[in-house]
Amino acid sequence: MWLKNITLLNFKNYGDAAISFSDTVNVFTGNNGSGKTNMLDAIHYLCLCKSYFNPIDGQQIKTGEDIFMIQGDFNRNLKNEKISCGVKRNQKKQFKRNKKEYDKLADHIGLFPVVMVSPYDVNLIMEGSEERRKFIDNVISQTDSHYLDQLIAYNRVLANRNALLKQIALTKRYDATLLQILDEQLINAGKKIFAIRKAFMNEFIPLFNEYYSYLTDNKETVELSYLSQLNETPFDELLQKSVEKDRVLERTTTGVHKDELAFIISGMALKKFGSQGQQKSFLIALKLAQYAYLAKNKGFKPLLLLDDIFDKLDDSRVQKLMQMVSHHDFGQIFITDTGIERVKSIFKKIEVDVTLFEVENGHIKHA
Template sequence: MWLKNITLLNFKNYTDADLRFSKAVNAFVGNNGAGKTNLLDAIHYLCLCKGYFNPIDTQQIKSGEDIFLIQGDFDRKEKNEKITCGVKRNQKKQFKRNKKEYDKLASHIGLFPLVMISPYDVNIIMDGSEERRRFMDNVISQTNAQYLDELIAYNKHLLNRNALLKQIALTRRYDPALLQIFDEQLELSGNRIYEKRKLFMQEFIPLFNQYYRFLTDDKEEVALSYLSQLNDHNFGDLLLQSVEKDKVLERTTMGIHKDDLIFSIQDMPLKKFGSQGQQKSFLIALKLAQYAYLQKYKGFKPLLLLDDIFDKLDDHRMHKLMEMVSHHDFGQIFITDTGKERVLNIFDKIQVPVTIFEVDNGVVKHA
């Protein structure tokens, strides 16, 4: 799969833009703030129905305008697919595939798989467990439509149970039979999600280890593991045991919404003891493993978006990464960087052609 072209209208700092891409490596170069990352975000919209950095669609509309439009043509399984995303203030987002609007956006997820690596990803390491669950859910959802439906159902049941706990605290009336109904609904969805996450991590961890060893020449000992309350306990038993605590706190304290991924280096937390370079290598290995997993289950190569990827990587890791993604089993790649000469030098050394687009304050030209 590859993206042949993209057209923008009033998207972020772009009044209009019309770009044609190569099947291999495409690089957007220019100063900070010029709009390079916005181009990657537009590609992300076409593939996953939303921006990578900001979930509020109307905030992507260019200042002073009322609508943004993104349109692109993909070659997917040797068939042309036209994707259109339009957002107008105070109206529902329109998303179309080959001019036909989706009944629900979830139907689009996974058709055009994409992996993006960005400085923003440090949140996966530094922030709370929600970011790491979101990473895990994003990968699985692109390969399993039922998983996304199950997540939506679980979150609905969780809201219902939490609302009941608040009502119990407010009215002092406790209905064990009603709570049991919510527990059974939560347990059913939670167990399904847990099993899918567990199976996913069994496949994903070896892929991650493989890429981290390649990036670092196997010089650093890191570990990735899946932490869940359900690893050692029955979900139904956990809900029963936590009833009194949950009534006091007015929220559900047990369940797969507490799952986490544990990142460590030399048996110590990566968040505290990893250097910036080690943390970035860890994140890149995570995302490359995501790419390999998606490719296996989709049967074709996803898009790979690398935003400001050379920052905080030493020359050795940088060249190892570019050698890997350019020569090995990767498809179309989009890169942003502030230095045109740096990009040209890197790809000249590894003898890979690169198509350069120069970006200046929302204006793009083919270099």
């Protein structure tokens, strides 16, 4: 699969832009704030119906305008696929495949898999467990359309259970029957989510270990592990044991919404003891493992978007990374960097041809 071209209208800092891509390595160069990352985000939009950075669609519209549009032509399984997205202020987003609008956006997820690597990913390390659960859910959702349905069902029941707990606290009336019904619904969806996440992590962790070892020449010991209360205790027992605590706190304290990923380096928490370079290597290994997992489970190669990844990586890691992603295991790649000469030098060393674009104040051209 590869993206042949893209057209933007009033997307972020782009007024009107149209560009065709190489099916291998495409590099956008320019100063910070010029619009390089916005181009990657537009590609992400076409693949996953949303921005990588900002969940509010209306905020992607260029200042002073009322609508943005993104359109792209993909070659997927040797067929041309035209994908378009349009957002008007205060109106529902329109998303079309071959000029036909989707009944629900979830039907698009996974058809055009993509992996984004960005400085923003440091949130996976520095922020709370919700960010890490989102990472797991994003990868699985691109390979399992039913998983998203289970997540939606679970979160709906969880919200209802929490509302009931608040109502019980407020009225002092304990509705054991309704609580039991909600518990059964929560257990049903929660068990399925846990089983899928566990199977995913069993396949994902070896891929992560392989890429981290490659990037660091086996010089560092890291560990990625999946932490879940359901690893130790069946979900129904967890809910029974925590019912009094839940009533006091007025929220559900056990379940897959508490799942977590542990990032460990040399036996210690990556967040506290990893250097910036080590953290970046860890994140890149996570994303490359995501890429490998998607490629294996989809049967074709996703798009790979690498935003400003040369920063905080030493030259040897940069060269190893580019050497790896530019060869046969990977498909079409989009990269941003501030230095055109640095890009030319890196790819000259590894003898890989690249297509270069210069971006300046929302205008893009071939370099």
